[in-house]
Amino acid sequence: MSFDLAVVVAALPAILAGLQVTLGIWLAALALGIGLGFAVAALRHFGPGPLGLALRLAVEVLRGTPFLIQIFLLYFGGPFVGIRLDPVPAGLLGLSVYAAAYFSEIFRAGFVAVPRGHVEAAQCVGLSRAQIVRRILVPEMTMLVLPQCVNMAVILVKETAILSIIAVPEATAVISALGSQQYAFVESLFLLALIYWLLVEACGWAGRALERRLSKFRFA
Amino acid sequence: MTARLFELMLKAAGYTVVISVASIGIGLLVGILVCAAKLSPRPWLRWPAGVFVSFFRGVPLLVQLLLIYNLLPAVGIVVPSVVAALVGLSLCTAAYQAENLRGGFASVPRGLLEAADMAGLSPWQQFRRIRAPIALRLTVPALVNEAILILKASSLVSVVGVIELTRTAQNLAASTYEPLLFYSVAGGLYLAINWIVAGGGALAERGLRRGRLA
Numbered sequence: 001m002s003f004d005l006a007v008v009v010a011a012l013p014a015i016l017a018g019l020q021v022t023l024g025i026w027l028a029a030l031a032l033g034i035g036l037g038f039a040v041a042a043l044r045h046f047g048p049g050p051l052g053l054a055l056r057l058a059v060e061v062l063r064g065t066p067f068l069i070q071i072f073l074l075y076f077g078g079p080f081v082g083i084r085l086d087p088v089p090a091g092l093l094g095l096s097v098y099a100a101a102y103f104s105e106i107f108r109a110g111f112v113a114v115p116r117g118h119v120e121a122a123q124c125v126g127l128s129r130a131q132i133v134r135r136i137l138v139p140e141m142t143m144l145v146l147p148q149c150v151n152m153a154v155i156l157v158k159e160t161a162i163l164s165i166i167a168v169p170e171a172t173a174v175i176s177a178l179g180s181q182q183y184a185f186v187e188s189l190f191l192l193a194l195i196y197w198l199l200v201e202a203c204g205w206a207g208r209a210l211e212r213r214l215s216k217f218r219f220a
Numbered sequence: 221m222t223a224r225l226f227e228l229m230l231k232a233a234g235y236t237v238v239i240s241v242a243s244i245g246i247g248l249l250v251g252i253l254v255c256a257a258k259l260s261p262r263p264w265l266r267w268p269a270g271v272f273v274s275f276f277r278g279v280p281l282l283v284q285l286l287l288i289y290n291l292l293p294a295v296g297i298v299v300p301s302v303v304a305a306l307v308g309l310s311l312c313t314a315a316y317q318a319e320n321l322r323g324g325f326a327s328v329p330r331g332l333l334e335a336a337d338m339a340g341l342s343p344w345q346q347f348r349r350i351r352a353p354i355a356l357r358l359t360v361p362a363l364v365n366e367a368i369l370i371l372k373a374s375s376l377v378s379v380v381g382v383i384e385l386t387r388t389a390q391n392l393a394a395s396t397y398e399p400l401l402f403y404s405v406a407g408g409l410y411l412a413i414n415w416i417v418a419g420g421g422a423l424a425e426r427g428l429r430r431g432r433l434a
Contacts, residue, residue, distance in 0.1 A: 064368075064414045065407040066375035068386055073407065076393065077400035161280035165379060176286060185290035193279045193287055200278035 007184040008191055018174030019195065025092055025170060026160050030153055032092075033099025040100060041107035042133075055104075062101035067159055070094055075166045091163040091170075099156055106148045110141035143214060150207030154200050161196070171195060225392060226405070232388035233409045239302070239384060240371045243309035247370075248363075250310060251317030258322055269318070276315035282376050284308050289380040305377035313370050320362035324355035357428050364421030368414050375410070385409060 008015070040059065044052045062070065071094045078085060085093065114137055122132045164173035172192060179188035257269035276284065285308040292304055328351050336346045378387035389406035393399040 061407070061411060064372075064411040066372040066386065066410055068375045068378070069389070069403055069407045069410065072386075072390070072393075072399065073403040077403055080400050158280035161282045162376070164282070172280070172283060179290070185286075186294050189283065189287040189290060193275075193283050196280055196283060197275060197278040201274070 005187060007178070007182045008187055011178050014174055014178065015171070018169060018171040021168065022160050022170040025095065025163065025168070026157055028092055029095040029099050030156055032096035033103050033156070034149070036096060036100035037103025038107050040104035041111060044104070044108060045111050059101045059104055062098060063105070067098050068162055068165065070098060071162065071166055087166050087168045091166060091168040095156065095159060095163065098159070099152065102152055103149070106145050106152065107141065110145040111137065113144050114140045146211055146214065150204065153207070154203050157199050157203060158196065228392070229385070229388060229405055229409065232383065232385045233413065235383070236371070236374055236385040237413060239306065239309070239377065239382070240367070240374045242306060243313055243374070244367050244370055246306070246310040247313030247317050250314035251321060254314060254318035255321040258318060259325065273315045273318055276312050281308065281312050281373050282379060284312055285376060285380050301381040305380055305382045309370060309374060309377065313366060316366055317363070320359050320366065321355065323362070324359040325351060327358050328354045360425055360428060361421070364417065367417050371413055371417065372410065
């Protein structure tokens with residue numbers, strides 16, 4: 001077995017471009033997933049019954065099937081129902097919807113965990129419904145759900161690797177292609193593993209730092 | 221879809237279940253060892269266990285599978301792809317299960333151990349009669365959760381050429397030109413298996429609660 005880092009060094013610009021795609025899709029899917037997930041959780045909590053039931057079913061299906069199957073369905077099945085997307089938008093859409101399902105469950109648990117007394121107290125002092133959401137529910141919930149959100153962000157970093165299978169030019173696709181062109185699988189895959197490892201550790205570290213900073217807003 | 225093709229999908233789903241159950245089982249055994257090493261007072265055991273857990277939880281499973289699939293032949297070990305896939309899945313779930321077990325051991329109420337001390341139980345007796353049973357019982361929900369995660373994650377072994385449910389759906393979708401149908405059926409089968417596992421887990425938890433101490 002040979003271990004030749006020169007191959008990797010020569011391909012550094014391509015690797016950095018792949019890394020950029022990974023980070024871009026990750027951050028975008030994180031933002032979209034949180035936004036959409038919050039909307040779904042709110043609709044399930046406050047919305048009409050039938051809508052809640054439909055959303056619950058969608059969330060169950062998204063959480064009960066492999067992400068790979070979902071992305072295949074969207075990318076290869078989509079064109080048959082008029083959804084024709086390039087790999088990057090398909091990957092971003094798929095990952096965001098997948099993330100939204102998990103985030104909605106996190107937020108739903110968060111809504112339920114906010115003490116009822118706080119909401120009742122807010123009603124008594126005459127806060128409107130929108131004010132209660134903005135001033136009481138969201139801030140208190142944020143503290144409760146932060147650890148799970150960080151956990152989900154870490155899971156999403158790792159799920160972006162799956163997008164290489166539908167030819168999204170992110171880090172895994174670029175680096176494993178490099179491996180097969182140069183016949184340097186071991187070097188390139190070790191580098192790839194190292195990159196993800198650092199990314200995940202950094203994300204966990206940033207999450208813990210954020211929790212410490214926000215801990216002053218904790219109510220209990 | 222003809223009955224024959226559906227039968228093919230069902231058989232592939234069975235293969236997915238076999239791979240997942242084998243990985244969960246091997247992963248539990250390795251996870252117990254890793255957990256023991258992590259709880260050990262000896263740094264030369266604790267350290268490698270910590271790196272193992274951090275690595276296998278920090279790197280995407282797909283990358284782990286590609287690494288193992290390419291690394292084994294490079295060091296002269298030629299095995300069928302299903303073995304490489306099993307090694308990858310088992311090591312990954314072992315890291316998660318080790319952490320779950322560690323959480324279980326950490327949640328054993330201190331009072332029980334103090335009581336056992338007062339009653340004169342030896343450390344081994346305490347482990348066998350008190351710590352291990354309670355920790356295992358506390359870990360059951362996490363184990364069921366992990367089983368569902370591994371069932372879904374096993375779809376990734378299709379990438380290293382194992383003909384399980386996802387790969388079969390891929391092959392049939394390509395040859396019949398009906399991706400919507402076959403990926404939906406595959407998704408439905410994964411969902412059904414997961415519901416069965418979740419239901420079984422709920423039953424097991426209820427059964428365990430009946431005989432619980434703490």
